[in-house]
Amino acid sequence: MRDFSRSLPMSLLRAREAVMRQFRPKLREHGLTEQQWRILRALAAIEAAEVTELARTAFLLGPSLSRILRDLEARNLIERKTAQADQRRSMVSISKEGVKLMASVAPSSEAIYAEITRRFGARKLAELQEMLGQLELCLASVDASDEIADDA
Template sequence: MSLLRAREAVMRHFRASLRSHGVTEQQWRVLRALSSVGEIEIADLVRSTFLLAPSLSRILRDLEARGLIARRTPARDLRRSLISIAPSGVALMEEIAPQSEAIYAEITARFGAERLAQLQDMLRDLEREMTAFGPGDAGDVGEEA
């Protein structure tokens, strides 16, 4: 519960900015993940965004309809689908970035750069330990992870 409360306290500051640009938290998560790769398969995007496949499918459909992402099917394997961020998606990210960076700066100022770095290290350690502990129940991975 402590992790969820902390996440909610942080995300509360980002929601208004995202909403003003017509983007949900989950859509933003997908755009951020896509911005760091050229193209990615849907299964890999599920893993990197911690979204359930049915939810990701809906999110991708919405982002594609808005022209923020591109989807292509490789000719050599029509069962696969590759997703990439479209130029308009990059432009939207660049538009939102200054607001996000200002929020990150405020969080750093309030919490302290050293404490924030320690927290990030500790969260990475927790993730690594829990991953090493075992896979858990794949059905537990949700949109609020």
């Protein structure tokens, strides 16, 4: 069998870990996990979002998101209110404290990202992300068989 340490999944895993290793210490200083940070960032970009929408944006599964939102709400970093049009849905938004926390972390985060870009090269980084997007796209169509074929 193929040497699995050279397989695509392992390459992607190691690359991502190498990248995240740069960010985690700084996030940790602020008591944030990678996932919590993703949620705050996603919320900062919009006024409010439903949980399902947020799950899609932050690329988290529902159960993970449920737990994290519970914790972030307990820390007063986000706010929730049930939508009046549909009592099942809850609208999530970032709180003032959440914005403040983001403001305190964002500069370091940006600096780290800039350093990664500098080391790897901005052009190469763009190429890499283009390829990653294509990979995602060409595999997405495989899974489509599960969903309703509304484009038939």
